[in-house]
Amino acid sequence: MKKKKIIGLSLVTLLIAVFSFIVIKIFLKKEENRIIKETRITIPDFSLKDTFGNLFNNIDIPKNDFTLFIVFNPDCHFCQLEAEEMRQKSPEFKEFNIYFVSSAPIDEIKVFSENYNLNRLTNIKFLYDDTNSFSTTVGATTVPFMMLYDKNHQLIKIYQGSIKLDVILNDAKEY
The missing domain is CATH 3.40.30.10 (Glutaredoxin)
Incomplete structure (x- = not known):
């Protein structure tokens, strides 16, 4: 019984961590695109x-x-x-x-x-x-x-x- 609780809690924790990771990645990508659009970076000198x-x-x-x-x-x-x-x-x-x-x-x-x-x-x-x-x-x-x-x-x-x-x-x- 105790093992099932531990496994269950571990799975819930893992799912929350994976979901959080995905949400953070999506947010960071949107933020990167927003910054690019706002700053309108031009081709660098080279x-x-x-x-x-x-x-x-x-x-x-x-x-x-x-x-x-x-x-x-x-x-x-x-x-x-x-x-x-x-x-x-x-x-x-x-x-x-x-x-x-x-x-x-x-x-x-x-x-x-x-x-x-x-x-x-x-x-x-x-x-x-x-x-x-x-x-x-x-x-x-x-x-x-x-x-x-x-x-x-x-x-x-x-x-x-x-x-x-x-x-x-x-x-x-x-x-």
């Missing part, structure tokens, strides 16, 4: 090299299209899945300027871009962040780490970890 060794700055990003930054590592399995999905869905991203940013050696970035045929797409650039300055500035603590900006370079949303690219497309449709 200066990186592309895979051809040319300097590329934030002022080089054209307006009138969405901008998507993807901080990645060529060895990351989830980054590879995102790249494959990007290759498959590239026609749906024609109104996006997409920048893959990595601190991996340029040769590895080039191989990655070639493996997924993303180097052939005119709206996708691969950028080399040799000092991790971009990743540090945007707060990328995991890969893949993505940031979606509207056509006026205002932050729409940050995505940490692997997500389906349809989520990004749907978020862009709201703007």
Whole structure:
């Protein structure tokens, strides 16, 4: 009888803890989105090299299209899945300027871009962040780490970890 009470109380406590965790996560996500909308963060200043060794700055990003930054590592399995999905869905991203940013050696970035045929797409650039300055500035603590900006370079949303690219497309449709 005592064991049943202990098990019952343990289950109730566990359910309350799980429910509380879910509610807190939902609240924090809504709060994050509210802060982003209120502060309307713009694309940060940066200066990186592309895979051809040319300097590329934030002022080089054209307006009138969405901008998507993807901080990645060529060895990351989830980054590879995102790249494959990007290759498959590239026609749906024609109104996006997409920048893959990595601190991996340029040769590895080039191989990655070639493996997924993303180097052939005119709206996708691969950028080399040799000092991790971009990743540090945007707060990328995991890969893949993505940031979606509207056509006026205002932050729409940050995505940490692997997500389906349809989520990004749907978020862009709201703007």
